Amino acid sequence: MINKRIAVIGIPGKWSTDVLANHLEQRTGYRCVVDMADVVLELETGQLRYQDTLLNALDGVIIKKISEDYSPAADDRLRMLSNLEADGVRCFSSPHQVSRLINRLEGTAALAAGGVPLPPTRVTESTAAALEAIQAFGKAILKPLYSTKARGMVVLKAADGEKANTQKLEKFKAKHGLFYLQQFVNLGGQDLGMVFLGGEYLCTYARVSDGKAWNTTIHSGGKYQPYDASPELIELGRKAQACFDLSFTTVDIALTDEGPVVFEVSAFGGFSGAKKGCGIDAAEKLGDHVLSQLETEAATAEAG
Structure with a gap:
């Protein structure tokens, strides 16, 4: 086992949170799922506590989900977590980068500034x-x-x-x-989710509408299917996610008559689409990526 203590910031009981925590526990023997609603920040010390756990003493945290819904309050939670990063605790992804995507305007403004094609x-x-x-x-x-x-x-x-x-x-x-x-962009009944881990391309899945809603989200009845993305399309996704520095993310892309456009880059990325659409266990890959990063950084620090 790897001797690292890594917490998952997420929603206790949610599949995506638990599957990541389970994998980390298998690799490290340590399990900690943190519900931000119960975290206490001591401003005078910069310490964050969750129940009996001092988060500042951990080797790292993975921010899988900051809240059930995006809101200004979710951004406040990320500001709290930035104290961990300032104290040297590795955060995957950085709270600052995640915060840029919680607000739709800031996220798409960054994409526009990066020359990524968007709907008008x-x-x-x-x-x-x-x-x-x-x-x-x-x-x-x-x-x-x-x-x-x-x-x-x-x-x-x-x-x-x-x-x-x-x-x-x-x-x-x-x-x-x-x-x-x-x-309004005619999706043709589907849009794409392009998955990146540590900035590297992992896979692409399609979300296919059930024909009853204008959007293709799974929330509205859409289904996941595999999709073979072209090199040009992958490069577009790579360009979009490169506007941010995220450990794991999904780029939402639509194929229009005028060419592909990017809707958004996800603050957290989804495991379900990669699993059901591509047959890839993205939670396992993210966990392994984080452990590899921490071990490499520890070895570099020891050698230096």
Whole structure:
């Protein structure tokens, strides 16, 4: 066994959290799943405690899931974890890099700055400007800045008229504040999840719609299938994930008539798609990657 103590930041009882913790326990003999709702940060010392465990004394933590839902509160949890990184505890991925992807605007702005093709996107607080964008796009997706699996997204059509769209926009604004609008992209019934581990390509799976929803998410009835990505497509995914420094991630790509576009890079990546779509145990591979990184760093420090 490898003598390392690594905690999994996740949701106790969730499959993706438990499968990763199980693998680490098999390799190290140590198991610790941390629910951030019960973590205490001592600001005067920078120490984080979870029940009887001092997280600062661990060899590392893997951030598998920061909360059930994305929200500003999830970003606060990441700021707490940044104290671990400052204290020398290796975090996979870095809390700062994960934080850049919790907020949809910051994540896609980084992709745009990196020259990654995206659907045409408009961000505004103005209802009038939002209506103009809907008119220009013909059909748009209104997205909350904090959401996953297409939750809270609204399809808006110019053909529905200004009055109907104004009502939908105002209702959305009352809850979310800012309008983030993307031109509706015809997915052709599927989109792709491209998986990267430590910056290296692992596999690609397709999410195929059941035909009952506009999106392909598993949450809305989609199914995973294998997909043989071309070298050019893999290079696009590599370029997108390289805008961030993540230990494990999934790049969401759509194939459109105008060419492939990237929707987003996942803050955490998913194990289920790799398992069901590609037959790859990504949890095992991530665990092994983390252990290898820690052992290499320890050997380098000892030699130096």
